Amino acid sequence: MSLREPDAPVVAPVGRAATAALIRAKRTRRFLEGPIGPTLARLAAPNAIAMLVQAAMSISEAYFAGRMGVTALAGLALVFPLVTLTQALSAGAMGGAISSAIARALGAENTERAAGLVVVAWILGVSIACLSAVLMALFGPTIFGLLGGRGDAVQAALAYAAIFFPGCVSLWMCHSTLSVIRGTGNMFTPALMLVLVSAGSIPLSGAFGLGWGPFPALGISGLALGMVLAYGIGAIAALGYVLSGRAGLSLREGSVRPSPALFADILRVGLSASLNSVLTILTIVLMVGIVARFGEAALAGYGLGARLEFLMIPIIFGIGAAMTSMVGANIGAGKRDRGLAIAWIGSLAAATIVGGVGLLLAFMPDLWLRIFLSPEQAEPLAVGRAYFRTVAPFYFFFGLGLAMYFASQGAGRMMWPVVGSICRILIAIGGALALISLTDLGVQAVFIAIATGMLAYGVVIALAVRATRWR
Structure with a gap:
């Protein structure tokens, strides 16, 4: 069914994936034809709520670090700009580029290109995460020194970074996949998943950092571990959503191949x-x-x-x-x-x-x-x-x-x-x-x-x- 033929008869879909494809096509048509103001408002609300819950996650992490002492707070302050940058790149910069590329492909009714972009998004997410882990392993002490860190504060920052950066592949995969879903016009599902990830990260970080109940008290490293685990669970859920066809994109076709043009579309x-x-x-x-x-x-x-x-x-x-x-x-x-x-x-x-x-x-x-x-x-x-x-x-x-x-x-x-x-x-x-x-x-x-x-x-x-x- 063409997106430009809203009056065309709807053929009964066969299976969940086909139903999702029709829903995705309807969302894209609303982007192209629906009233701008109400459509924007409806799409923006869940995203704003998800971002506010993420802010609460950041505040809770600082609170837990404060319970560990001044050194942990200083270490968290040193590593915070790099964690913030990772979030900004994976969710906003590269994430926005992924959503944009997929939305443009769907606007042009090229679902095969959109499916190829999904695979490229995952390859880029894993690659950038691995690169950041290598850079931190090689230059971590130098970076924290340039940020003004000294002595025990640098050691605390390195302890956090030793868990966060090797594990940040979970953040990149989660945000990349949620950006794929946003590109199809579905804002509610990514927002809900992000709320659950952020809300889950708070008790996990507290448990591993402060040693609640049966959990070991890992200190500042536990704060990073809680976040990485929460995003890992979110990444698995988001990947399952896309691979099941619920996003309205089929990744089982033989034409789904990563090509230089698709990489260029996102990286540009x-x-x-x-x-x-x-x-x-x-x-x-x-x-x-x-x-x-x-x-x-x-x-x-x-x-x-x-x-x-x-x-x-x-x-x-x-x-x-x-x-x-x-x-x-x-x-x-x-x-x-x-x-x-x-x-x-x-x-x-x-x-x-x-x-x-x-x-x-x-x-x-x-x-x-x-x-x-x-x-x-x-x-x-x-x-x-x-x-x-x-x-x-x-x-x-x-x-x-x-x-x-x-x-x-x-x-x-x-x-x-x-x-x-x-x-x-x-x-x-x-x-x-x-x-x-x-x-x-x-x-x-x-x-x-x-x-x-x-x-x-x-x-x-x-x-x-x-x-x-x-x-």
Whole structure:
């Protein structure tokens, strides 16, 4: 049945796989013909919930590390940027590229190409996981030293990394397979699986880390083991879902062969998106180093502001992941104008939500800060208030740029999101260093540079998409 013939008679399917294929075709048709706003909202909600549960998983891990002592907390702080980068690459950068490629293939009604892309996605996931494990084994101490680690903190970070990176193949396989399912238009199943994985990781990490009940107390290594095991179970479930045909893709046909063109289809978008993720993490790491010059109170105040900025990402991802698949399907079907309309509607919605939160906190920063700080902690409170009053009004542009990044993944056009990220890091870092040396604004100079970088990020990407129309 053609996706462009909604009135054609439906032939009774034979078996679960055939039924799933018809459902998948119906989802793709909704991408191509359904009302944009309601479709985006319905697809975005489960993704946002899943990302919030993942945030809870991250918070619980820090709590468990705190129970083990300062050394474990310091070690976790050292390894956290690399764990975050692994998550960002597997779920967002390469994951988005996988969803985009499959959605474009299905939009063009090329199910054989979509099935081939599934196999390629798995090969890439395993390969990248193995590469990261080798790099960490060879250069782990050097990397943690460059991040400022010393002595016991580095040893704790290495203990975590010794479990996490060899086992991160479970994260890559889980996220790659969930991205395959998203590419078919099914957002609920990946979101549900991710919620279960994240929720399961919390007790597993606590049990292996702290030695609950019959479990051994493995310390910080146990935290990594709990996460790896939870994702391993999720990967098996996701693989079973796809291989059973429930995703609506058949992998049993003789034509399913990985080819250089299929690898190029994913890597063309995935490598650019990965660079974008690396630049985002690098920006945060460098800004922490600059703010640290002004003392612990400044670092604490900035850290609380940056933490809220991180929590905005799941909201944007919820809408962005839906846009990646919707835009991809429409680009594949030759409906560029509709793909652009989806991008603008979704991106402006994400920017409005995030911008609204930013404006609220610009006027009432204590709504967030007083969750963590008491009135007696006057100095970090003052720094946090300065951060929100300076930076939070520009959250709109941060949301706009990041949402357009996800939409551009769907279109397979990643040059301008990368340019936007480069502009952001250059302005934020260069501007901060220049203002610190030329003025007596202190840490306020850093916040002005961060806000200007956010403004440039959103404006550059939005104007480029409007001017080029992804051509």
